[in-house]
Each structure stands twice: as C-alpha cells, then as structure tokens.
Amino acid sequence: MTPMLEVRDLVVAYGAIEAVKGISLQVQAGDVVTLIGGNGAGKTTTLRTLSGLLRPVAGQVLFEGERIDRVPAHEIVRRGIAHSPEGRRIFPRMTIEENLELGAYSRRGKTAEIRDTIDRVYALFPMLGERRGQPAGTLSGGEQQMLAVGRALMSQPRLIMLDEPSMGLSPIMMQKIFSTLVELKGQGTTILLVEQNAQAALSLADRGYVIETGRIVLEDNGPALLGNELVRKAYLGEE
Ligand SMILES: Nc1ncnc2c1ncn2[C@@H]1O[C@H](COP(=O)(O)OP(=O)(O)O)[C@@H](O)[C@H]1O
Ligand SMILES: [Mg+2]
Numbered sequence: 001m002t003p004m005l006e007v008r009d010l011v012v013a014y015g016a017i018e019a020v021k022g023i024s025l026q027v028q029a030g031d032v033v034t035l036i037g038g039n040g041a042g043k044t045t046t047l048r049t050l051s052g053l054l055r056p057v058a059g060q061v062l063f064e065g066e067r068i069d070r071v072p073a074h075e076i077v078r079r080g081i082a083h084s085p086e087g088r089r090i091f092p093r094m095t096i097e098e099n100l101e102l103g104a105y106s107r108r109g110k111t112a113e114i115r116d117t118i119d120r121v122y123a124l125f126p127m128l129g130e131r132r133g134q135p136a137g138t139l140s141g142g143e144q145q146m147l148a149v150g151r152a153l154m155s156q157p158r159l160i161m162l163d164e165p166s167m168g169l170s171p172i173m174m175q176k177i178f179s180t181l182v183e184l185k186g187q188g189t190t191i192l193l194v195e196q197n198a199q200a201a202l203s204l205a206d207r208g209y210v211i212e213t214g215r216i217v218l219e220d221n222g223p224a225l226l227g228n229e230l231v232r233k234a235y236l237g238e239e
Contacts, residue, residue: 002065004029004159004190005050005081010059010069012042012049019045021214022059027159027207032181032191034201034222036235037211043194044086046211047161050192051083052076063159077106082157086164086194088148092137096128099136099147103154114154121150124180142173149180153189160184161192166200178204198235202226210235 005027012020020042027033035043048054050061052073061069068076077083082103090099100121104114122129125146131139136147145165152160162181166174178200181191195201202208205222210231218230225231 001028003027003062004064005192006060006062007046007050008060008062010046010049010061011057012045012054013057014045018057019214020049020056023209023211023214023216025209025216025219027190027192029158029190030185030188031206032185032193032204032222034193034195034205034208035211036195036198036201036208036231038196038235040213041211042214043211044163047083047085047163047192047194050076050161051081053083074106077155077157080156080158082152082155082160084148084152084160084162084165086167088144090136090139090144090147090151093135095133096136096139096147097132099151100128100154103151106155117154117156121153124153124183125150140173142169142176145169145173145177146180149177153184157189159190159192161194163194164196165193166195166197174200198231199226202231 003026007025009022009024010020011018011022037043049056052071056069060067063079063081100118107114127143128147128150139147165177181204185191193201202222202225208222208225209216210218
C-alpha cells in the first residue's frame with residue numbers, strides 16, 4: 001500500500017548548518033505516527049518542511065503519492081495536511097471562534113461547510129464552544145493548545161501534524177489532549193505527532209521514530225519502542 005506520507009532522505013539546513021541530515025519515514029493512512037526526540041533534534045524543522053514552510057536541501061516528500069516538497073504551504077493545506085505549530089501561535093486578541101475561522105482560509109467562501117466544521121470542533125472540545133466569543137488570550141495554556149488543534153482541524157485535513165501538543169501542560173490537560181487524539185484517529189484522521197514526552201506519545205502511537213541530531217536512530221511499532229532499552233534510558237528517564 002502506498003503510504004499516505006513518505007519522506008525520503010530529507011536534508012534541511014539553516015544556512016551552512018544541517019538540522020535534518022537525511023531522514024526517511026512513512027505514515028500509513030489511519031495511523032498515529034510519532035516522532036520523538038530531545039530538544040534540538042530536528043523535529044520542528046522536519047514538520048515545517050513537510051508543511052512547506054521550509055525548503056529541503058535534498059530529499060523528497062510525497063503525500064498520497066505526489067511530490068509536495070516544492071509545493072507552496074497554502075497548497076499543501078488545500079491538499080489535506082494541517083499543522084498545529086509548536087508554541088500554539090493562536091491570536092490572543094481575537095475570539096476563539098475567529099481563531100477557528102482563520103484555520104479555514106483554504107476553504108473560504110464555503111460558509112455553511114465551515115460552520116459545520118466549527119460545530120465539529122466544539123463537539124470535540126466543548127469548552128471552546130462555551131467560550132467562543134471570548135478573546136483566545138483568556139484561555140489557559142492547555143485550552144490554547146486545544147484551540148490550536150481545533151484550528152488545524154478547520155481545514156478538514158486527512159493528515160494532521162502536531163508539534164509538541166503536551167508542552168507545558170498539566171498532566172490532566174495533557175491527558176485531555178491525548179484522549180482527543182484517540183477520538184480523532186477513531187474518526188479516520190491520520191496523525192503525525194511530534195513529542196518530547198515519549199511515554200505519552202508511544203502509548204498512543206501505531207509507529208514511532210526516534211530522532212537524534214537530525215538522524216533517525218530507531219523505528220518500530222509503538223509498544224516495541226516503549227519497551228526498547230535505549231528509549232527507556234534516554235527518553236523515559238530510567239537507569
Ligand atoms: N531558525 C533557525 N536558524 C538556525 N538554526 C535553527 C533554527 N531553528 C532551529 N535551528 C537549529 O536546528 C536544530 C533543530 O532544531 P529544531 O528542529 O527546532 O529541533 P526540535 O524541534 O527537535 O527541538 C537545532 O540545532 C536548532 O538550534
Ligand atoms: Mg521543536
């Protein structure tokens with residue numbers, strides 16, 4: 001089966017410095033795939049390249065069998081990939097609903113359909129619906145993360161990429177975000193999850209990749225990586 005997303009020997013640099021040094025990975029439709037690794041490993045650089053915000057120096061990215069590594073970011077969204085960025089990047093002075101509407105820019109004009117998707121996001125995150133008219137800046141960190149995920153869903157992606165959705169959240173909020181991901185997967189959304197929280201991500205993932213200084217050093221199914229000795233030592237804080 002052709003993978004939904006295929007990354008082949010991807011190299012990404014900032015000037016002379018290579019941040020991603022030839023990584024390859026695959027995401028099958030319907031799966032949750034996680035990319036785990038420490039600070040500075042190249043996770044965000046990878047996601048920003050997949051969504052067209054950075055251009056690779058070498059390598060290929062294929063989505064549903066077609067090259068997208070030279071396709072503009074807005075066109076990648078239109079084709080079905082959404083990106084919830086690191087650090088959330090919501091607009092604090094705009095209302096929750098206005099933030100969600102921004103996520104639907106690739107579908108502008110389709111007012112009724114956009115309305116349906118907003119309602120779907122409110123069904124997934126009732127708290128956002130209850131507070132739809134409030135400035136997004138009044139939300140807690142965890143709630144803002146939900147808004148960032150909700151906004152990414154507004155383009156009706158087939159693949160959603162999340163960059164460290166658990167960063168800075170309380171364990172309860174983190175659990176809420178992760179249980180929403182399970183619900184999304186149940187609805188048929190494919191997920192590429194970037195995380196430093198290896199335990200949580202691998203518990204959820206069908207497949208995982210471990211990235212260290214721009215290279216994939218391990219790949220396996222979620223349970224196998226969770227039991228892997230190197231992963232346990234390096235990422236789960238075990239002796
Ligand atoms: N805008 C940038 N300019 C120069 N170097 C950068 C930039 N962004 C990230 N880097 C470097 O690229 C490497 C990978 O960073 P990043 O992709 O953000 O890692 P991660 O998301 O895994 O923490 C790091 O060494 C980082 O310092
Ligand atoms: Mg990062």
